[in-house]
Amino acid sequence: MRLAPYTRHIRTLVNRLLAEGCHPLARKMCLAVRSFGSRLKCPCCGGRFWEFLPFGITPRPNALCPGCGSLERHRLLWLYLKDRTNFFTDRLRVLDVAPIRFFSEQCTRLPNIDYVSADISSSLAKLKIDITNISLPDDSFDCIICCHVLKHIPDDRKAMRELCRVLAPGGWAIIQSPIDTNRGETFEDPRVVLPEDRERLFGQSDHVRIYGRDYQDRLEEAGFTVRVDRYAQDLGSCHLRRYGLASDDDIYFCFTPGRQRRSGERVASITGVP
Numbered sequence: 001m002r003l004a005p006y007t008r009h010i011r012t013l014v015n016r017l018l019a020e021g022c023h024p025l026a027r028k029m030c031l032a033v034r035s036f037g038s039r040l041k042c043p044c045c046g047g048r049f050w051e052f053l054p055f056g057i058t059p060r061p062n063a064l065c066p067g068c069g070s071l072e073r074h075r076l077l078w079l080y081l082k083d084r085t086n087f088f089t090d091r092l093r094v095l096d097v098a099p100i101r102f103f104s105e106q107c108t109r110l111p112n113i114d115y116v117s118a119d120i121s122s123s124l125a126k127l128k129i130d131i132t133n134i135s136l137p138d139d140s141f142d143c144i145i146c147c148h149v150l151k152h153i154p155d156d157r158k159a160m161r162e163l164c165r166v167l168a169p170g171g172w173a174i175i176q177s178p179i180d181t182n183r184g185e186t187f188e189d190p191r192v193v194l195p196e197d198r199e200r201l202f203g204q205s206d207h208v209r210i211y212g213r214d215y216q217d218r219l220e221e222a223g224f225t226v227r228v229d230r231y232a233q234d235l236g237s238c239h240l241r242r243y244g245l246a247s248d249d250d251i252y253f254c255f256t257p258g259r260q261r262r263s264g265e266r267v268a269s270i271t272g273v274p
């Protein structure tokens with residue numbers, strides 16, 4: 001029997017079942033059906049799909065992996081960690097701020113990683129911390145992952161300084177935030193406190209700003225040296241399509257080369273860092 005004439009209807013049905021939620025067995029069957037003849041691949045869970053699911057307040061298409069829940073930014077980060085860092089090879093103390101489940105589970109399994117997840121409230125986090133006042137000693141980590149957190153933090157400059165403080169000399173951090181590249185300066189107003197006003201002005205009820213092109217400056221003022229890595233563009237359109245990535249999502253790779261290393265201290269290496 002030729003399936004081609006029915007493919008669109010099967011896809012619609014499967015997508016609807018996955019989006020609306022269904023019995024775990026039915027979900028597994030749906031995922032198996034989706035992977036048949038698929039053109040996309042999630043680098044995080046290895047799943048293959050016709051397309052990723054829509055996601056967002058204004059749903060954007062092809063965003064959420066139905067297998068592991070990763071979004072575009074998570075898939076990009078995972079590929080970047082594999083391609084351009086020592087994350088999977090060197091012995092590293094890792095701080096993951098505001099963990100998400102798949103990343104947390106994967107890191108916990110990596111034998112080279114001393115993994116600590118932290119959040120002010122999430123039940124997924126091992127440590128309950130306020131990143132504007134991290135109750136840990138200086139130089140506690142070789143690697144910090146902090147993605148899409150600072151947009152929620154009223155005193156983000158203090159949070160950046162704290163992240164810099166707990167990053168060991170020679171370590172590195174990936175600190176991602178959505179950037180509106182049409183803005184030179186970050187837009188924020190501490191007088192805006194009502195959720196409905198924040199949603200109207202900042203795009204979401206729990207956001208407190210929209211970062212502009214000065215995002216890198218803020219990170220550098222906090223003590224980091226920042227390399228903006230246009231890794232997504234380097235991947236090329238074929239891989240962007242295959243992994244469901246956004247081409248304009250740059251990686252903010254932060255490190256502290258100016259800080260003095262103590263004698264004999266372990267140093268994290270990173271491909272391509274000057």
Ligand SMILES: [Zn+2]
Pocket residue numbers: 042043044045046047065066067068069070
């Ligand atoms: Zn996935």
